[in-house]
Amino acid sequence: MERNIVRYGELRPCKTAFIDAHTPGSDQKENFTIIGGGVSESPDQHVHIADKIGFNIGAAGQPPKCRNSLHSHRTAEVFFVLKGRWRFFWGRWGDAGEVTLEEGDIINIPTGIFRGFENIGTDYGMIMAVLGGDDAGGGVLWAPQVIEDARDHGLVLAETGRLYDTKKGEALPEGVKPMPTLTEAELAAYPEPTTAEVVPNYVARYWDLMALADHQPAKVIGADAILRDRPGFEVEFLTRGSVDGSHTNEAPEVLMPMRGHWRLSWDGGESVLNPGDTCNVPVGLTHSLTPAMSGEASLYRVRRTEDAPGATMPLS
Template identity: 30%
Template sequence: MGTRTRAGVRSQGENVMQPKIPTIRVTREEMRKRVAFFSEIQGHDGGLPDSRHPTALRKLYNIIGFQPPARNEGGLPIVSPVGDEAAEHAHIKISEGFNLGFCETSPGKGPMMHNHDTNETFMPMTGKWRCSWEVDGTVEAFDLGPFDVISFPPGVQRRFENITFDEPGKTHWLLFVIGGDAPQAEFSPQAHSLLVEEGFMTPDGKY
């Protein structure tokens, strides 16, 4: 029986919500491509200008997104936040506006100061991490523990470092989420100069 209103009797169909977001159907096999079991993930320790620098040794795990970067007009690769190696092996290959991965490294290690053209958000999973950024010629930082979160806007020179020095023989994990379908990474002028001086990259960006 319909619902009576002041305007008269309304049919039951008029009570059903009309979705504004298109609905799709995904099979179990299709959804399996969007599942990354922790036991299956593979880390990569190369593919970035600072990958071999003693202070920056780390493994990066490309879980969601981070497709292989394009090349610029000069033929040089655009640097992916996870590097060339990990960008080739996304566990969930999608381009839906964000990317997600893990960093695993030892105390005292972390990427050199760098920048992204999109948001980058960090959340330590284990251990203690120092998340730093440059401002007005100085370096500011917050020390974060498991499940703390810091979110850097585009354009801020930033880095992170495992500071769990009371566990020197143990690696720890940090989760990072980076916005956009194809985020770009660029090292700070000081980090770039150091990498060039120490032979880890050429002045024009080859590594």
């Protein structure tokens, strides 16, 4: 089981994961690939658990005032705030709408819109991510200005999806072209939803989930959940009053504690999961999950479903 648990204190960051790694304002961010291949464009990215389970788990760590540049996904992208205070914004230029998320809040960002995020807190912040499908890296598109700014600071993204750093003397291989930017016609097809259109349908607040999960796990993302969607996985929120008894999971399942310490027990062993830890529960394992200590306890549980290929429902 230990190979299936990634401890928060053992996470290995990559500081060159994306095209904006040299761009001022985005050059201090850290990317983490915890389960699956992730979305990194750099060969330096460390993958903690390479298992393909139908969705990816990752994280982003950023100091105050650091932002992730505008990009779009063809597959689902879900974040919950583990540490800090974060602003999520979207639109062609990032000014169509925005929302501020506090610790424990979760956002299921619609596919097919440009989005970015920044740490607006006073300390280093961390957001945990769930990405749809096994090939989440194949669905990232950057806003044209991001590609242009990166080129000005020495980073070129190839059409193959790999980054080349001209400051290190790297160059595109012969026969490989730069990643083309989207045309104005293609950009015109991207929606510009307002804050009022996105927040009620794609954001759930931590303290609302705490109240809803008092007696049973709160269904956060899923066909019959608070955020009704079918991205190829479902998300539940557990608290002290909503834990399950011993059960066997028939599909891939990931446990991500938000608050408190959780005791995971199985036939032949047990382990305590802490905030920021990630546990990939093997299919077929009979296990139970209970808070290990008194006080506030909360946890996000992600399970694969078979009802969609991994794309979040776009705005209509």
